[in-house]
Each structure stands twice: as structure tokens, then as C-alpha cells.
Ligand code: MD3
């Protein structure tokens with residue numbers, strides 16, 4: 001079933017539940033090539049979340065700023081390709097959210113352990129805000145914070161479970177959003193961790 005968050009944003013409860021365990025194991029394969037690492041913000045702080053990427057472009061952050069890069073700064077190599085199963089899920093979910101023919105070129109992988117969080121922000125490093133962003137949650141549940149168009153809007157809270165998918169596009173594309181500090185949890189596949197995949201058209 002699906003829950004409208006706001007115009008352009010829909011939470012697809014359990015959309016990927018049937019494939020979630022397989023998607024988890026494919027994620028581990030990607031991470032064997034492009035390992036998780038902590039990134040530094042342009043302000044010089046360390047993010048509490050660990051990140052990696054696959055796709056033509058990967059999201060990177062350092063003292064120079066946030067941007068997309070075709071190469072993994074850790075290996076100097078191109079990022080691994082987005083697995084076909086990921087592309088299919090992103091396409092199907094986007095279509096269910098009203099965005100036909102979505103072909104992402106970037107998949108950001110975020111890993112949260114207890115206490116890790118993401119403060120309210122907008123995603124604006126992508127070139128084309130006409131394309132949606134599709135996010136897939138795996139592992140321990142998290143509280144997702146959905147702000148409005150203004151940073152000062154009081155965020156609404158949504159609990160995201162293993163296999164939940166959210167599609168953000170249109171008027172929701174530039175909304176403020178974040179993740180509350182991850183609570184202690186225990187998931188059969190991920191232990192105390194949560195992994196979020198976001199599929200984007202970056203280039
Ligand atoms: C709403 N990740 O990587 S995914 C991020 O759970 C990010 O790791 C969070 O925010 C996470 O940038 C949230 C859900 C999400 C992603 C992109 C959005 C929500 C969004 C873009 C616009 C509005």
C-alpha cells in the first residue's frame with residue numbers, strides 16, 4: 001500500500017519487501033568493490049553516516065564541497081555499475097510514484113549504525129531536478145524526517161522499514177529532509193545497521 005507524504009512524494013510501504021534480502025546481498029557485492037567510508041563535510045566535520053556509490057556518477061564530499069564524481073576517490077577507479085536488479089527496482093518504484101521511464105545514473109549507499117543521523121538538508125547537487133529520487137531502506141528501521149520547502153518548517157516523521165521505498169519528485173524534489181539518530185536495533189541480515197540506497201539522475 002502507499003501513503004502520500006506531500007504532492008510529488010509517496011511512501012510505498014513494503015514495495016521491495018519480496019526482493020529486499022536479495023537486494024541486501026547485492027549491496028554487499030557492490031560494497032566489496034567500493035567500500036563504505038566516512039566523508040568529511042565542506043565545513044570540516046565528519047559525517048556520522050558511512051557512504052559509497054555505484055553508477056556512472058558517485059556522490060562525494062570533502063573540504064572542497066559536495067559533488068558527483070565519475071571516479072571513486074578511494075580507489076581512483078570508476079564506481080561499479082548499478083546492478084540490473086537495482087535499476088529495475090528504481091524504474092518500477094518511480095513508475096508507481098507517477099514517474100515513467102526513470103533511469104538513474106547514480107546510486108548513493110548510506111550506512112547508519114546506532115546514533116548515526118543526517119541533519120535536515122536539500123539534495124541539490126544533481127543537474128536535473130525534473131527527475132525523481134527513489135530511496136530504498138534496508139535493515140534496522142529508521143525515523144525519516146520530512147521538512148517542507150523551508151528549513152524552518154516543522155518536520156513530519158515517518159518510520160522506514162526493510163523493503164520500504166519512497167519516491168520524491170516534482171514539487172517534493174527540493175524539500176528539506178533528514179534522518180533521526182538511528183535507534184538500537186537488531187535485524188537478521190544487517191545486525192544493528194540500516195542501509196539506504198538512493199537512486200538519482202545526477203548527470
Ligand atoms: C526528499 N538520505 O542521501 S533517503 C541523502 O535515509 C538522504 O539515507 C536519507 O537524504 C537516508 O541525501 C534519506 C530519502 C530521501 C532522499 C532524497 C530526497 C528523501 C528526499 C530528496 C528530496 C526530498
Ligand code: FE
Nearest residue numbers: 121122123177
Ligand atoms: Fe538527501
